[in-house]
Amino acid sequence: MKFAVMGTGQVGRAIGSKLVELGHDVRFGSRQPVTKRDLPAPVVGYSEAASQGDWIVNALPGEQAVEILRNCQTDGKIIVDIGNYDHAVDQPIVLPLGHAIQAALPGAYVVKTLNSVSAHLMVDPAALGLPHSVFIAGNDTDAKAQVTHLLRSLGWEDVIDLGDLEACRAMEQLIPLWMALEKYIGGPDFNLFLARR
Numbered sequence: 001m002k003f004a005v006m007g008t009g010q011v012g013r014a015i016g017s018k019l020v021e022l023g024h025d026v027r028f029g030s031r032q033p034v035t036k037r038d039l040p041a042p043v044v045g046y047s048e049a050a051s052q053g054d055w056i057v058n059a060l061p062g063e064q065a066v067e068i069l070r071n072c073q074t075d076g077k078i079i080v081d082i083g084n085y086d087h088a089v090d091q092p093i094v095l096p097l098g099h100a101i102q103a104a105l106p107g108a109y110v111v112k113t114l115n116s117v118s119a120h121l122m123v124d125p126a127a128l129g130l131p132h133s134v135f136i137a138g139n140d141t142d143a144k145a146q147v148t149h150l151l152r153s154l155g156w157e158d159v160i161d162l163g164d165l166e167a168c169r170a171m172e173q174l175i176p177l178w179m180a181l182e183k184y185i186g187g188p189d190f191n192l193f194l195a196r197r
């Protein structure tokens, strides 16, 4: 499949590199493509990357994501939204990012997932050596099923469908908890597991 991975930070690099490894056709979108020579796929501007992808992965800071994605061709495409607002760490979320992206781009299929998982575990969940869970939410059932399939190809077994994008608020409000747990554990080598009957 053709993926545009928006952003070349920790998440963009991890996801984009894994997608290349899995045989997908990847374009990285970046503000400064010429300076990013160490990535395993071509790096181009954001709108060029988006125009070449059938899927778009949002690995941008939440505060910048809508503005960048608004200038991209996204109609009919799945947007895998992994983003969080930086301010979610210590401030209330007024409009969850997943909602904001979907509202700005009504022709796209936004699916929120992986936003509370450390970048290295997103693409290698087995590295933790324990069962753990990933959440997913989206308004379009088919898009969500396709993203679930993608998650399975990344190694995820416990994929918890929280329903439509209303769940973005709950998912994005996990960030203060994530930060507190990182401090408690002393690093990002952890994730949540939903113990249930």
Ligand SMILES: NC(=O)c1ccc[n+]([C@@H]2O[C@H](COP(=O)([O-])OP(=O)(O)OC[C@H]3O[C@@H](n4cnc5c(N)ncnc54)[C@H](OP(=O)(O)O)[C@@H]3O)[C@@H](O)[C@H]2O)c1
Pocket: 006, 007, 008, 009, 010, 011, 012, 029, 030, 031, 032, 036, 058, 059, 060, 061, 062, 064, 082, 083, 084, 085, 086, 114, 115, 116, 117, 118, 119, 120
């Ligand atoms: N790191 C994690 O473990 C993790 C886990 C779950 C969710 N997330 C979320 O995933 C998103 C990406 O996280 P990340 O850790 O990869 O962030 P990061 O390392 O800061 O990378 C973000 C990338 O976004 C691009 N960008 C565009 N406009 C920007 C701006 N004004 N300021 C800074 N960067 C800008 C940059 O790529 P170019 O320079 O190529 O344009 C940058 O490398 C965030 O929303 C974050 O909350 C992160």
